[in-house]
Amino acid sequence: MNRAAPTAIALFIAAVLQVAAAPNIAIGPVVPNILLLVVLILAFAEGPEAGAAAGFVAGLVFDVLGSGPIGPGPLVLASVGYLAGSLSANMFAEGWRLPVTVVFAASLLAEVSYGLVLSVLGEGAPFWAAFTSVMLPAAVYNGVLALLVYPWLARFLRPERSVTTFRRMV
Amino acid sequence: MKLPDTEKSGGGPLLLVALVVASLIITTVYFREGENGPLHALRRGVQSLAAPVATVGQWTFTPARAVVGLFSGLGVSRSTLAELRAQNTELRGRVAELEEARLENERLHKLVGFVESLELESVGARVIGRPATAWEGTILIDRGSADGIRVGQPVLAPEGLLGQTIEVTAHAAKVRLISDQRSGVAAMLQSSRAEGIIRGSISGDLGMEYVSRDATITVGDVVQTSGMGGVYPKGLLVGEVSAVELNDNDLYPRIVVRPSARFAGLEEVLVLTGAPPQPEFGGGE
Numbered sequence: 001m002n003r004a005a006p007t008a009i010a011l012f013i014a015a016v017l018q019v020a021a022a023p024n025i026a027i028g029p030v031v032p033n034i035l036l037l038v039v040l041i042l043a044f045a046e047g048p049e050a051g052a053a054a055g056f057v058a059g060l061v062f063d064v065l066g067s068g069p070i071g072p073g074p075l076v077l078a079s080v081g082y083l084a085g086s087l088s089a090n091m092f093a094e095g096w097r098l099p100v101t102v103v104f105a106a107s108l109l110a111e112v113s114y115g116l117v118l119s120v121l122g123e124g125a126p127f128w129a130a131f132t133s134v135m136l137p138a139a140v141y142n143g144v145l146a147l148l149v150y151p152w153l154a155r156f157l158r159p160e161r162s163v164t165t166f167r168r169m170v
Numbered sequence: 171m172k173l174p175d176t177e178k179s180g181g182g183p184l185l186l187v188a189l190v191v192a193s194l195i196i197t198t199v200y201f202r203e204g205e206n207g208p209l210h211a212l213r214r215g216v217q218s219l220a221a222p223v224a225t226v227g228q229w230t231f232t233p234a235r236a237v238v239g240l241f242s243g244l245g246v247s248r249s250t251l252a253e254l255r256a257q258n259t260e261l262r263g264r265v266a267e268l269e270e271a272r273l274e275n276e277r278l279h280k281l282v283g284f285v286e287s288l289e290l291e292s293v294g295a296r297v298i299g300r301p302a303t304a305w306e307g308t309i310l311i312d313r314g315s316a317d318g319i320r321v322g323q324p325v326l327a328p329e330g331l332l333g334q335t336i337e338v339t340a341h342a343a344k345v346r347l348i349s350d351q352r353s354g355v356a357a358m359l360q361s362s363r364a365e366g367i368i369r370g371s372i373s374g375d376l377g378m379e380y381v382s383r384d385a386t387i388t389v390g391d392v393v394q395t396s397g398m399g400g401v402y403p404k405g406l407l408v409g410e411v412s413a414v415e416l417n418d419n420d421l422y423p424r425i426v427v428r429p430s431a432r433f434a435g436l437e438e439v440l441v442l443t444g445a446p447p448q449p450e451f452g453g454g455e
Contacts, residue, residue, distance in 0.1 A: 019220045020227025023300035029374055031304045048182045056189045060196075064216045065302045067336055067344060068352070070209050071197025078189040082182065114305070121197070125351050125372035133373035134304045 006157050007042055011054060014038035015061045030137040035062050036110055037142050039081045040103050041150055045157040048085030055081025072117040080110040096151050103150070104143030111135035214339055217310075221342035224299030224310050277438055280328040290403060291444030292326075293317050297436045298342070307350025307370055309333075311439060314341045322401060324442045330407035330430030331355065331395060332439055343441070347433055348408065349374045356398035357408050359391045365398065368408055368427060376409060378425035385423075387414045393427050403442065 017034045025032065035058040043051025058081075059073030066073075084106050112135055118124040200209045278294070295317075299310030313319050315338050325332045325345045333353065337344040346353055348370055355368040357378060364385030366378045378393060391411040397404025413426040 016223055019223045019299070019302055020230070023224070023302055024227055024231035026300070026304075029301075029304065031301055031306075033303065049185050052182070052186045052189055056193070059193070061216075062303060064213050065220060066306050067308050067346060068305065069197060070200045070213065071193050074196065075190060075193035078186065078193065082186045085182075111304075118305075121201075123352065130372045138304045 007046065007050065007054060010038050010042060010153065010157065011035075011057060011061075014058065015065075018062070019065060027137075027141065029133065030141055032141045032145050033062075033107065033110075033138060034145070035059075036077060036080070036107060037103065037145055037149060038153065039077055040084045040106050041099070041146070041153045042157060043081045043085035044088050044099055044102075045154055046085065047088045048082045051081030051083075051085030051088075052078045053081075055079070068118065068123055069121055072114055072121065076110055076113045076117060080106055080113070083109075096147070099150050099154075100143055100146045103146035104139055107142040108135060108139035111138050214337060217337055217342065217344060218339045220302075221298060221310060221312075221339065224302075225312070228298055228300075274438070277328055282440075290442050292440045292442050293319065295319075295343075295439050295441055297439060305372075307347040307353065307374065308336070309345050309347065309436065309439075311343050311345055311441070312341065313441060314339050314343050316340045318443045319343045319441055320443075324402045324406065326406065326440045326442065327431035327436060328438075329432060330409065331402065332431045332433075332436070334401060335441065345439070348431075349376060349429065349433055355402060355408065356396045357393050358396040359385065359387060359411070360394055361388075361391050362386050365396050366422075366425070368393065374433070376427040376429050378411070378427050380422055381425060383416065383421070383423060387411060387423060387425060389414060 014035045014037070022031050022034050039051065039055045039058045042054045046054075055077035056074045059075065059077035060070070061073075062077065063070040063073035084102065087102060112131070115124060115127065115130045115135060119127075124130070196209065199207070203209060282294075293313055295311035295313040297309050298312045301308055311325075319335055319338050321335055321338050323335045325334060331348060333345045333347040333350070335343045336346045348355055348368060350370045351372050353368075353370040356365070357368045358365040359378075359381070362385050364381050364387070366381035369377050369379055371377065381387065389411055393408040393410060395402040395404055395406040395408060407430050409427045409429040409431075411425055412428040414423055416423040
């Protein structure tokens with residue numbers, strides 16, 4: 001089965017939502033990273049190589065949409081996508097709870113890595129201030145969104161695999 | 171349930187290394203190229219495409235916010251007369267529209283009055299996009315180079331300084347807020363005339379740096395632009411001092427500034443299109 005089409009569709013929709021929806025569902029200054037969320041779910045569904053490639057593209061979009069340097073986004077998201085993809089064999093077998101937890105951890109890793117890369121490039125912020133005001137809240141927000149999005153997006157990407165939805169769990 | 175394994179090709183680490191190298195090359199090119207380089211041009215192109223999408227998003231979510239506000243204010247019993255309820259709903263809609271128009275009128279009057287008092291040329295604009303990522307302190311406005319907007323022009327809210335334009339396309343412009351961590355504004359304290367630099371931060375707080383230790387600073391002091399640097403005209407209201415701390419070992423006092431402009435819920439702004447007064451260095455006729 002050709003999986004490139006659903007992957008491309010998911011990334012395109014994520015980019016549109018990052019521009020149109022994410023700023024409007026922000027809680028204070030915390031804007032959810034929908035691109036990262038989709039990259040992680042893609043990585044869980046397709047494996048490390050697809051995760052890295054999707055992360056590279058999504059990171060490029062993330063940087064181009066912003067006003068900071070272009071380059072740290074693909075570096076961080078490709079790496080995190082690869083790492084998340086390495087866990088793909090276990091993610092679907094465990095239903096939705098493990099992936100949601102991993103999304104939170106991976107989001108935190110991505111946000112911290114992004115902040116560190118910006119610091120190296122001279123564009124960073126004091127770590128503790130960035131951690132409390134952006135990194136941790138964004139990771140929590142992404143984890144909550146993953147709870148809502150993961151089962152449906154995972155089924156769209158890999159319909160042949162079984163994923164326990166939130167409703168079924170209840 | 172037995173699940174099929176994800177296909178393994180063995181080229182994963184190699185692909186990751188290639189992507190990391192590509193990312194580093196992109197980063198290097200970004201810092202090496204000028205404003206007209208390919209990556210900057212790509213960003214402007216994407217911004218042109220993103221502006222209408224952001225407008226649609228803003229438009230789509232505005233009724234949702236209004237509905238939330240409307241429902242939070244409803245407390246009418248269902249046992250009351252049905253026709254009055256329907257009439258009430260219709261009137262609420264009309265009142266909401268009129269109230270919205272009245273508030274917009276008030277805001278625009280305030281904006282225009284503020285700029286007229288400074289005798290500066292300006293262009294009004296609507297906010298069509300808010301920060302797309304948590305690391306950004308920027309907004310998108312619906313005016314661009316076709317309306318006379320250029321990079322580096324100051325942007326004002328009714329209450330005071332908001333930021334400056336950093337990227338401009340034909341019909342949209344990106345504005346970096348003064349609360350953004352990459353922002354810097356030459357400013358001074360109105361009472362003591364002590365000068366410094368207003369810096370944004372990742373948390374959105376404003377700080378005033380490089381103010382002399384000898385300056386008299388008190389909470390509540392008004393902070394305004396100093397006109398140094400040639401970007402912002404002198405006298406634009408920035409905010410007021412909300413906290414001051416000076417330790418024995420500090421080179422400069424730590425000053426926290428409460429911005430006058432409210433960054434959340436912004437709808438209309440003014441862009442100062444008239445060039446700020448430039449210093450004369452002589453040497454020419």
